[in-house]
Amino acid sequence: MKNPSTNDPIRKDEINFGFRRVGKNEHAGLVSSLFKSVAGRYDLMNDLMSGGLHRLWKQSLINWVNPQPGMRLVDVAGGTGDITFRFLNQLENASNNDVKATQTIICDPNKEMLRVAQKRAINMGYLYGIEFVQAPAEGLPLCDRSADVCTISFGLRNVTDRTAGLAEIFRILDFGGHFICLEFSPAVAPFLAPLYDTYSTRVIPWLGKHVAGNKEAYQYLAESIRCFPEPTALTEEMQKTGFGNIQCQMMSGGIVAIHSGWRL
Numbered sequence: 001m002k003n004p005s006t007n008d009p010i011r012k013d014e015i016n017f018g019f020r021r022v023g024k025n026e027h028a029g030l031v032s033s034l035f036k037s038v039a040g041r042y043d044l045m046n047d048l049m050s051g052g053l054h055r056l057w058k059q060s061l062i063n064w065v066n067p068q069p070g071m072r073l074v075d076v077a078g079g080t081g082d083i084t085f086r087f088l089n090q091l092e093n094a095s096n097n098d099v100k101a102t103q104t105i106i107c108d109p110n111k112e113m114l115r116v117a118q119k120r121a122i123n124m125g126y127l128y129g130i131e132f133v134q135a136p137a138e139g140l141p142l143c144d145r146s147a148d149v150c151t152i153s154f155g156l157r158n159v160t161d162r163t164a165g166l167a168e169i170f171r172i173l174d175f176g177g178h179f180i181c182l183e184f185s186p187a188v189a190p191f192l193a194p195l196y197d198t199y200s201t202r203v204i205p206w207l208g209k210h211v212a213g214n215k216e217a218y219q220y221l222a223e224s225i226r227c228f229p230e231p232t233a234l235t236e237e238m239q240k241t242g243f244g245n246i247q248c249q250m251m252s253g254g255i256v257a258i259h260s261g262w263r264l
C-alpha cells in the first residue's frame, strides 16, 4: 500500500497525518486525541496486533541499551512505560541491583498514556527511580547532557517536528550518550509485502474497532508507517542532527528497524 498523496507537493505549513494532509498546528492535537482514546487498551492491542512480537522487538532495543547500574535513561514517547520497565527489570535481574539509585524518566505528551504507565509502575513495585514527565519530544524540559541513554520506541513516527525532536534528544544526551530508536519501517521485504499490507490495512483496524473502540487510530498506524522515512533516510536525518557511529538493524522482514547513534 502506498501513500496516495506522495507525488502531491506538500505545503510548508502542512504535514501528513496518516495519508491526510493537515496543518502543522493541528497535527499534535490529532495524534493526542488518538492516544487519549486508546490508552486503556493500548497494551492489550499491542499484544493482539503483533501476536506478542512487540515484546521481542522491545527486548532487542533493550539489548542495544545494555542497561548498567547508574545509567540515566530518558524514554521519549514512553507511553505506558514498557521500555523503562524492561530496563529496570533487566537491571534488577542482572545483578540483584537495587534500582532505587537508578534515574529513569518516562516522557510523553499524553496524560492518559502516562497515567497508565504510573499505574503499571505501582503494580510492578517500581515506587522509586522513575519520573513521569509530560512533554513532547520537540520540547523536552530536561537539562543539557542529563541522560546517558535516550530511547524512543514506536514514537518518532508520531512526532510533528522530527528535526526538532531529534535535536532535543541530542541536546539532553551527555557526551558518549546513546540514542536508540525502535520504529516500524516502510521497507518491508517484497515477499512479505502483500500479506503485511492486507494485515495492517484490514485486520489491525478491525481489531482497533472491536478491541480499542477506535478504528481510525489503527488505520492511522498503518498509514503513518507508509509516510515514515526509509531506514537510509532516517540515518541521514540522524547524521544531520549530529549523531555518529549510526547503525541500523532490520527485524521481522523489515517490518521494524532499530537505529542506534551516539553523541560523540
Ligand SMILES: C[S@@+](CC[C@H](N)C(=O)[O-])C[C@H]1O[C@@H](n2cnc3c(N)ncnc32)[C@H](O)[C@@H]1O
Residues within 6 Å of the ligand: 028, 031, 032, 035, 076, 077, 078, 079, 080, 081, 082, 083, 108, 109, 110, 113, 135, 136, 137, 138, 152, 153, 154, 155, 158, 159, 160
Ligand atoms: C505507539 S505509542 C509508543 C509507546 C511506547 N513507547 C511503546 O513502545 O509502547 C506512541 C507514543 O508517542 C507519543 N507521542 C505523540 N506525539 C509525540 C511527540 N510529539 N513527542 C513525543 N511523544 C509523542 C504518544 O502520546 C504515545 O504515547
